[in-house]
Amino acid sequence: MKRLLAVSTLFYCLGIILLSLTRVSFWLILVLGVAALAAACLNFRNNRIFTFLVFFFALILGALNLKNSYMRHKCHLSNFVPYNDGTVYSLSGFVDSQPVIEGKSTAFVFRAQEVRSGNWRWPCCGKVLVKADFPQDLDYAEPLVLKGALHRPFRSSSAGCSYRDFLSNQGIYLLMRIKNSLQIIPYSKSGSGALPPGCQIQPTGIKRLIVFSLWLRDEIERVIRRYLPDLPAGILSAMVLGQRRSIPRLVNNNMVKAGTVHILVVSGFNVGIVAFIVNLLLKIMRIRRKARIFLTIICLLIYCLTTGASNPVIRATVMGIVFLSAHIFKREADIYNCLASAAIFILGLNPRQLFDVGFQLSFASVLAIVCLYPKAKTFLRLDNCKSRPLRYIYEGCLVSFCAWIGTAGIVAYNFRIIAPITVLANILVVPLATLITLCGFSLVLCGPFCTLLGKAIGTTSAMLITLLLNVNAAVIKIPGAYFYF
Numbered sequence: 001m002k003r004l005l006a007v008s009t010l011f012y013c014l015g016i017i018l019l020s021l022t023r024v025s026f027w028l029i030l031v032l033g034v035a036a037l038a039a040a041c042l043n044f045r046n047n048r049i050f051t052f053l054v055f056f057f058a059l060i061l062g063a064l065n066l067k068n069s070y071m072r073h074k075c076h077l078s079n080f081v082p083y084n085d086g087t088v089y090s091l092s093g094f095v096d097s098q099p100v101i102e103g104k105s106t107a108f109v110f111r112a113q114e115v116r117s118g119n120w121r122w123p124c125c126g127k128v129l130v131k132a133d134f135p136q137d138l139d140y141a142e143p144l145v146l147k148g149a150l151h152r153p154f155r156s157s158s159a160g161c162s163y164r165d166f167l168s169n170q171g172i173y174l175l176m177r178i179k180n181s182l183q184i185i186p187y188s189k190s191g192s193g194a195l196p197p198g199c200q201i202q203p204t205g206i207k208r209l210i211v212f213s214l215w216l217r218d219e220i221e222r223v224i225r226r227y228l229p230d231l232p233a234g235i236l237s238a239m240v241l242g243q244r245r246s247i248p249r250l251v252n253n254n255m256v257k258a259g260t261v262h263i264l265v266v267s268g269f270n271v272g273i274v275a276f277i278v279n280l281l282l283k284i285m286r287i288r289r290k291a292r293i294f295l296t297i298i299c300l301l302i303y304c305l306t307t308g309a310s311n312p313v314i315r316a317t318v319m320g321i322v323f324l325s326a327h328i329f330k331r332e333a334d335i336y337n338c339l340a341s342a343a344i345f346i347l348g349l350n351p352r353q354l355f356d357v358g359f360q361l362s363f364a365s366v367l368a369i370v371c372l373y374p375k376a377k378t379f380l381r382l383d384n385c386k387s388r389p390l391r392y393i394y395e396g397c398l399v400s401f402c403a404w405i406g407t408a409g410i411v412a413y414n415f416r417i418i419a420p421i422t423v424l425a426n427i428l429v430v431p432l433a434t435l436i437t438l439c440g441f442s443l444v445l446c447g448p449f450c451t452l453l454g455k456a457i458g459t460t461s462a463m464l465i466t467l468l469l470n471v472n473a474a475v476i477k478i479p480g481a482y483f484y485f
Contacts, residue, residue: 077173096111129175220240226454227443404422420482
């Protein structure tokens, strides 16, 4: 079967969905999985039975992975903390995310290794979302001791999405509020002696790569803010790096109404630009083809980490790696199998991502374009159009329409909004966003070395961003452009 992986992925997702709607014992699912795998091995030569058993095993595997994701280790921190009891705990561990400083507050994820309360002291595991009421300069993987009360997120919801469920999908079950800088103690000054197991002062392996990626992101943001005013710099940082914290709420809301908010998310287009630039530079340096592919894959992984490894970036990165690997093994890559590889990679790490809106929109838009666009193009006979500019316009409209068809239901269900103007808005905005993204990468490459060229690219980027915002604002003023329900 040519697309065995793609169909198996659909059954894997179906298994996740079915388990989320039912309550089944973990051991029963495990027994069914082992039985399906054994039966598949015994019927290897019977194609029909083997294929059926593979699909059934994929379904069981999805359900098993989701069930396993709900099970917490016995030493998980949430098992030691009663519900909002107000007890002050002392947590030893390290910073597990890039701290975000917004105004007079700081937020970061903390991975606990040891918990203390009163006279008892236990090793533990688990992540805590920490919010400090003051700016605090911290680094990724920095070991700390935090002192404060722990509480569980409330089940407050917005647009039908529970904040507690949103955090639990990321493996976060507890919050800590810190009001005084004395509650954050560097581990070297805490007088606690040796670090708990697994809490290292210097990151190793993948952590070193993450530290480098975060440093690179800060440097790129610094270059962007050097040449652009605050608002255009914030939008360009979102389009190049996926950093949306500096985007005003009004701008974000206007783009949601027009259905163009996706341009503020790093996607496959950005990954394609990075792959093209790296491959071109290596080709100029006369690097051999296989070496170029390996180096390009490494650069894509670094860019994925630099942009925060969101679902659209992971999807595009995995698909890019599969396509590049196909060239090494001299095989033709199939777009459906590449998309399935990306989905399996993300859901294998965290099956609850299937219920994440970002995951759904990312895959639904690409799948709709891949499935609907070729058939619609053939049906409308766009290849018969002799005018190349008109054909490009028609094709752009068709791509935008297919993406809108694929995502309209998800957007309507989660955000309670329908925007018929989306197709027209994307026809006008996407070309501008493409130019802005290209200018952003040009600024990153040239800005640090040539101030004059950096100023020219920065001015051009600011003008294009201003034009994009004005076009987006004008489009949503059209009667019937959008409506809430």
